[in-house]
Amino acid sequence: AQSVTQPDIHITVSEGASLELRCNYSYGATPYLFWYVQSPGQGLQLLLKYFSGDTLVQGIKGFEAEFKRSQSSFNLRKPSVHWSDAAEYFCAVGFTTGFQKLVFGTGTRLLVSP
Amino acid sequence: EAGVAQSPRYKIIEKRQSVAFWCNPISGHATLYWYQQILGQGPKLLIQFQNNGVVDDSQLPKDRFSAERLKGVDSTLKIQPAKLEDSAVYLCASSLDPGSPLHFGNGTRLTVT
Numbered sequence: 765a766q767s768v769t770q771p772d773i774h775i776t777v778s779e780g781a782s783l784e785l786r787c788n789y790s791y792g793a794t795p796y797l798f799w800y801v802q803s804p805g806q807g808l809q810l811l812l813k814y815f816s817g818d819t820l821v822q823g824i825k826g827f828e829a830e831f832k833r834s835q836s837s838f839n840l841r842k843p844s845v846h847w848s849d850a851a852e853y854f855c856a857v858g859f860t861t862g863f864q865k866l867v868f869g870t871g872t873r874l875l876v877s878p
Numbered sequence: 879e880a881g882v883a884q885s886p887r888y889k890i891i892e893k894r895q896s897v898a899f900w901c902n903p904i905s906g907h908a909t910l911y912w913y914q915q916i917l918g919q920g921p922k923l924l925i926q927f928q929n930n931g932v933v934d935d936s937q938l939p940k941d942r943f944s945a946e947r948l949k950g951v952d953s954t955l956k957i958q959p960a961k962l963e964d965s966a967v968y969l970c971a972s973s974l975d976p977g978s979p980l981h982f983g984n985g986t987r988l989t990v991t
Contacts, residue, residue, distance in 0.1 A: 768920075805984060806984055807882070807969060807971070807981075807982030807983050807984050807985055808921070808969070808971075808980075808982045809982070810979050810980070813979070854920050854921070856920070864926065864933075864934075864976045864977075865923065865926075865934065866921075866923065866980075867920075868920025868921050868922070869920050870918065870919055870920050871918075871919075871920055
């Protein structure tokens with residue numbers, strides 16, 4: 765069955781330190797891949813997406829993600845975390861076309877310590 | 879541009895009662911989605927509309943949930959009767975078309991007691 769796994773429920777990072785959030789998927793072909801961020805009481809905001817081409821994609825707010833086909837992974841990274849990055853991050857996978865039928869992971873809550 | 883509007887922001891009801899949520903998508907967006915986000919889980923698609931037609935409602939519990947988008951703009955999602963496990967945040971999202979990025983509203987938090 766198609767699935768998305770975010771193995772880390774919570775991650776705490778010091779402000780200014782680097783960040784990597786993990787995402788793995790299970791699917792026979794190359795899916796469409798997304799990262800969303802959700803601040804408390806807010807809807808989800810798209811950080812970046814991968815459809816095809818260069819496997820390293822740049823997003824908003826200084827985030828980037830790398831698609832690794834061999835590992836079925838799409839990890840999110842940021843070189844220097846700011847306190848305002850504290851939020852919940854969701855990896856999502858589209859198994860059909862584009863943004864339709866998105867399957868979301870369970871999310872990783874990022875805490876930023878001073 | 880105005881974002882996706884949802885109301886109410888919060889709703890508390892007792893089990894077996896009925897409840898309705900309203901969504902006003904971004905102007906011109908033909909595609910509208912309703913997602914259910916249970917605490918500790920990622921959002922799950924309930925239904926997708928293209929204009930006023932249903933594209934996908936395979937994960938909508940049709941015995942108690944219903945949704946409509948009569949004029950291809952606003953949409954309502956109804957639960958009747960509600961169960962305790964329906965407690966969740968209900969997110970509405972819209973996009974220009976099925977291939978375009980989703981824009982999410984802030985959601986309606988439903989608590990069923």
